[in-house]
Amino acid sequence: xxxxxxxxxxARRTDDFRLVAGVSxxxxxxxxxxxxxxxxxxxxxxxxxxxxxEIGLALTMFNAVSAVAQTxxxxxxxxxxxxxxxxxxxxxxAIGFTVAAVVDSxxxxxxxxxxxxxxxxxxxxxxxxxxxxxxxxxxxxxAYSLHTFAxxxxxxxxxxxxxLMHGLYGWRGAFVGSAALGALAALLLLFTPGGEAHHPASKxxxxxxxxTNWRLLLTAPILMNFVFFTIYAFGSFGLQNFSVVALGQLxxxxxxxxxxxxxGYLLLSALGVLIGGLIAGRMTNHRITxxxxxxxxxxxxxxxxxxxxxxxxxxxxxxxxxxCSGIVMPSRDMIVREVTPPGSFGKVxxxxxxxxxxxxxxAPLLFALLLDHGEPRVIxxxxxxxxxxxxxxxASVPHRRAA
Numbered sequence: 001x002x003x004x005x006x007x008x009x010x011a012r013r014t015d016d017f018r019l020v021a022g023v024s025x026x027x028x029x030x031x032x033x034x035x036x037x038x039x040x041x042x043x044x045x046x047x048x049x050x051x052x053x054e055i056g057l058a059l060t061m062f063n064a065v066s067a068v069a070q071t072x073x074x075x076x077x078x079x080x081x082x083x084x085x086x087x088x089x090x091x092x093x094a095i096g097f098t099v100a101a102v103v104d105s106x107x108x109x110x111x112x113x114x115x116x117x118x119x120x121x122x123x124x125x126x127x128x129x130x131x132x133x134x135x136x137x138x139x140x141x142x143a144y145s146l147h148t149f150a151x152x153x154x155x156x157x158x159x160x161x162x163x164l165m166h167g168l169y170g171w172r173g174a175f176v177g178s179a180a181l182g183a184l185a186a187l188l189l190l191f192t193p194g195g196e197a198h199h200p201a202s203k204x205x206x207x208x209x210x211x212t213n214w215r216l217l218l219t220a221p222i223l224m225n226f227v228f229f230t231i232y233a234f235g236s237f238g239l240q241n242f243s244v245v246a247l248g249q250l251x252x253x254x255x256x257x258x259x260x261x262x263x264g265y266l267l268l269s270a271l272g273v274l275i276g277g278l279i280a281g282r283m284t285n286h287r288i289t290x291x292x293x294x295x296x297x298x299x300x301x302x303x304x305x306x307x308x309x310x311x312x313x314x315x316x317x318x319x320x321x322x323x324c325s326g327i328v329m330p331s332r333d334m335i336v337r338e339v340t341p342p343g344s345f346g347k348v349x350x351x352x353x354x355x356x357x358x359x360x361x362x363a364p365l366l367f368a369l370l371l372d373h374g375e376p377r378v379i380x381x382x383x384x385x386x387x388x389x390x391x392x393x394x395a396s397v398p399h400r401r402a403a
Contacts, residue, residue: 022192063360065117074350092119145277156266230355272326305380
């Protein structure tokens, strides 16, 4: 198999821009969807008269389905039209939020988040496959950073947008509004170029060699990336999904102040991604960038868990931690790309990013149990511990390409 049969590069910069814009819009929605429920925890919990642990089960369901189905989705996307699978994923998510809003049942809510999780399986493999196949190599790190920036922007926009929709139409209305966002993104992707599984000149698909079957995923470089993504995601989950409630329990921080700190974290993460894209385009040792950025999260989590910083200092610390966290992300993606054989981007990115969902299965239950047992401080210390472990993991990723 040659690289030419699996990767095509647009002849014009405008083609790159249209593709990156369409893929980034879908990534915006995927991250927005991950943070639709957390700002509404208290309202949904009160409506169904359940515990935080029981509401956390919805996120566990979302991540369990994603964890099981994402790698098979990556194998499929390496062989079929990646753009159409991305459209299907957006529509599944929109349907899931609509069902959760319309049907008044706790168990239907849990099942609906399973459907949303199924839609979520296509985002990472399809996004990275489209970018890796069709964007010119000299613009790859910038494409990755813009793609990640859009995702972080979706995360940053979600808490405020969801709470605004809740204030106007209740939490069910916020779900319907989120569904409409996914449907609009799917419509945009209908007019986005790219997505064929193979080079147009290639009449037959490539053979399923050692580079394209499951054995590839068990090689040391890919496995260590998977371990890194899993541990990194576990550390990130506490700050992004439970910091607002934890700060309220621990210091009596108002929801407005805590959400402002979270928004600062997410917005500065998005800005950090753009800075990180420039750094990744100029550095060859991406592991150093990742380790330095992650170290700031360790320090911030320990500080927040140890001291009541007050509103302004809390926002500042969270925002700086977000900035450094964002700088890590393009380097993280380049570390995966440099060990991935041509033609295997879908399955490899699907597999390593499954680590997010495995963490997402366990993290909601752990952090929710800590809240239910009156231990909000431990949330920040657990975040610091897992982030510290992720530094060790990323430093251990082999530099050689998987074979």
